[in-house]
Amino acid sequence: MLMQDATIETVISILEKTGESKNPWLTAHQLRYAETLKRLYAFDGERTTALELGATHIFQYILAKMGFETVYGTQFRSSPEQTDRKPFELTVDGFPMRSTFLTVNFEEEPIPLPDESLDLVLCCEVIEHMDVDPMFLMSDLNRVLKPGGALLMTTPNCTSSQNVLKILHGYRPHFFMQYMKNRSPYRHNFEYDIHALLALTQAAGFECTSLETVDTFGKSSEEALEFLRKNDLPTAHRGDNIFFIGKKSGPVIERWPPELYV
Known part of the structure; x- marks a missing residue:
């Protein structure tokens, strides 16, 4: 039985068990994982079928x-030759971890799953990578989730105290908007604040049950917070x-929410 302990030590242990403890990207996100x-x-809903977009072993x-x-995971379809489904299995501490990876272009192709077939979708650090039409994905998540099904999303906050500090010192406030030397398009294309994310999810037919921001990538900027307090912001x-x-x-509700589309 899984001990429901959500600490960095838990995350490190699972990364070691799944053979990913030396992956620098994964280890850099330990606090976010926790x-x-x-x-x-x-999550207290039915536990029949779940989907993780941009799947991770953890x-x-x-x-x-x-x-x-x-359990389903996804990988991005970069060419028409990629197969639609790929079985995946890994045994950890005698526990067989089985899932099926689906290849799909989130902004152009429906997820290859039946309507109202999922109890839970994880969309962690994915939505900010959408290039032209995030509502295509959000509309499809509505389709594949059962009525009352849950959506757990995480994404960087473009109005964090760290980004406020960048603006105060005259720098652009982006988290990861740099171009890639290998010409990869998989950088952030749109970074959200809570208002934009709520507009997106509400337009897609989701009722917010919890919304929080947490510093998981860096330390909070006391300088920026003090500036905001002094100016009644x-x-x-x-x-x-x-x-x-x-x-x-x-x-x-709205295929093209005006807060996000022109």
Whole structure:
């Protein structure tokens, strides 16, 4: 049985068990993983089928240990020759972790799963990579989730105290907007604040049940927060990572929310 402990030590242990403890990207996100686990463990819905967008072994392992009968992950379809489904299996401490990886271009192709077939979707550090049409993905998540199904999203907060500090000192406030030397397009294309994320999720037919920001990538900037306080500006939701939990409350409300599309 899974001990529902969501600490950095837990994350390090799971990374070691899944053979990913030396992956520099994964180890750099240990605190974010721990914060995500806290919210994932609170899921109290039916545990039949779950999907993780941009799959990682750590959450595939946790979902299986949480008792989900079927677990899906995704990888981005970079060419038409890629197969649609790829079985994946890894045994950790005698526990068989089985899932199916789906290849899909989130902004152009429907997720190859039936309507209303999922209890839970994880969309962690994915939405900021959407290039032209995030509502295509959000609308499809509405389609594949059961009524009342849960969506757990995380994404960097472009109005964090760290980014406020950058603006105060005359620098651009982006988290990861640099071009890639290898010409990869997989940088951040749109970085969200809580208002934009709420507009996106509400338009897609999701009711927010929890919204928090937490510093998981760096330390909070006391200089920026003090400036905000002195000038009677809001200091709430200044953590550098947004954690959103919502439930599917109905059909898509607005395909092109004006807060995000022109």
